[in-house]
Amino acid sequence: MARWTEGTVVDNYHWNDQLYSLKIKADIPPFKAGQFGRLGLDIDGERIGRPYSFVNAPTEQPLEFYSIIVPEGPLSNRLHSLKAGDKVWVSPKGAGFFTLSEVPQADYLWMLSTGTALGPFLSILKEEEPWERFKKIVLVHAVRTTAELTYRDTIESFSKSHPDQFAIIPFVSREDTDFALKGRIPAAIQDGRLQHQADMSFDPEQSHVMLCGNPGMVKDTSEVLMNLGFKKNRRREPGQITTENYW
Numbered sequence: 446m447a448r449w450t451e452g453t454v455v456d457n458y459h460w461n462d463q464l465y466s467l468k469i470k471a472d473i474p475p476f477k478a479g480q481f482g483r484l485g486l487d488i489d490g491e492r493i494g495r496p497y498s499f500v501n502a503p504t505e506q507p508l509e510f511y512s513i514i515v516p517e518g519p520l521s522n523r524l525h526s527l528k529a530g531d532k533v534w535v536s537p538k539g540a541g542f543f544t545l546s547e548v549p550q551a552d553y554l555w556m557l558s559t560g561t562a563l564g565p566f567l568s569i570l571k572e573e574e575p576w577e578r579f580k581k582i583v584l585v586h587a588v589r590t591t592a593e594l595t596y597r598d599t600i601e602s603f604s605k606s607h608p609d610q611f612a613i614i615p616f617v618s619r620e621d622t623d624f625a626l627k628g629r630i631p632a633a634i635q636d637g638r639l640q641h642q643a644d645m646s647f648d649p650e651q652s653h654v655m656l657c658g659n660p661g662m663v664k665d666t667s668e669v670l671m672n673l674g675f676k677k678n679r680r681r682e683p684g685q686i687t688t689e690n691y692w
């Protein structure tokens with residue numbers, strides 16, 4: 446299989462001056478919800494490629510990727526400038542193990558994300574499988590400011606179609622709001638604010654926790670959960686914590 450397929454940008458929606466969603470038409474083989482592909486551009490004679498999680502469900506076209514400009518980052522800045530009709534390289538194969546097929550059966554699913562790591566959870570939630578497998582699903586989106594609480598319409602559609610099975614809990618760490626939890630996820634688990642807001646506990650006998658995004662959040666939250674009796678989920682040794690670090 447070729448390493449790269451040529452894709453065409455069909456839309457580049459800018460949520461604000463940092464966050465953007467790229468929609469790309471490209472013919473790639475099937476991937477699993479929660480996986481990532483790679484995007485690439487030729488920069489100064491060299492192909493620079495980076496992993497990006499699919500936001501679209503495997504059955505949907507065009508492909509969709511949700512990204513933030515990283516200061517001084519070579520690729521994220523250039524992807525931000527792409528316009529409809531521009532070409533971009535796409536790796537033809539989905540990769541990674543951040544998928545429901547790696548998650549053992551549980552009653553309750555926690556999906557904890559920071560920033561653009563909301564994306565893979567949206568892809569997973571667009572499929573039937575999570576709704577068939579879990580009694581309740583809580584999606585947490587932790588951001589610095591209210592303006593970064595994106596994809597609200599998509600999330601609202603999950604609330605509407607699964608009113609008793611789904612809850613969304615936003616965290617805003619650097620602004621006061623009258624609707625989001627303030628601060629960081631691990632602290633809110635330690636003091637019980639997150640469980641209270643979700644009306645759902647962290648119980649290793651019944652829950653599975655998927656964590657995605659900032660590696661500091663993944664590490665600090667995993668430590669808090671391990672103190673509650675959770676174990677990392679490995680293929681050879683199943684547990685209740687499944688993680689993906691974005692850097």
Ligand SMILES: Cc1cc2nc3c(=O)[nH]c(=O)nc-3n(C[C@H](O)[C@H](O)[C@H](O)COP(=O)(O)OP(=O)(O)OC[C@H]3O[C@@H](n4cnc5c(N)ncnc54)[C@H](O)[C@@H]3O)c2cc1C
Nearest residue numbers: 481495496497498511512513515518519520521561691692
């Ligand atoms: C499995 C996987 C999936 C990913 N999926 C996404 C995605 O869906 N959306 C997305 O925006 N990014 C995602 N990333 C990060 C992405 O691959 C790039 O690293 C990012 O877009 C920056 O690219 P860059 O070339 O501009 O800078 P890079 O050279 O890649 O990064 C420069 C430095 O910035 C830091 N950094 C990288 N990414 C981030 C970030 N998102 N936030 C804060 N600091 C960061 C790192 O310390 C890195 O050394 C993913 C990474 C991995 C490993």
Ligand SMILES: NC(=O)c1ccc[n+]([C@@H]2O[C@H](COP(=O)([O-])OP(=O)(O)OC[C@H]3O[C@@H](n4cnc5c(N)ncnc54)[C@H](OP(=O)(O)O)[C@@H]3O)[C@@H](O)[C@H]2O)c1
Nearest residue numbers: 513514515559560561587588589618629630659661662665
């Ligand atoms: N978001 C912006 O407005 C902005 C602006 C310019 C550049 N950038 C760059 O964009 C990149 C990504 O930024 P981002 O805002 O999406 O992601 P981020 O820095 O990972 O922040 C997202 C959320 O994760 C929280 N967090 C950070 N470390 C944590 C930890 N150890 N445990 C628990 N929670 C933690 C943050 O809380 P805290 O607020 O407490 O850290 C914030 O609420 C960075 O390189 C950043 O420099 C972002």
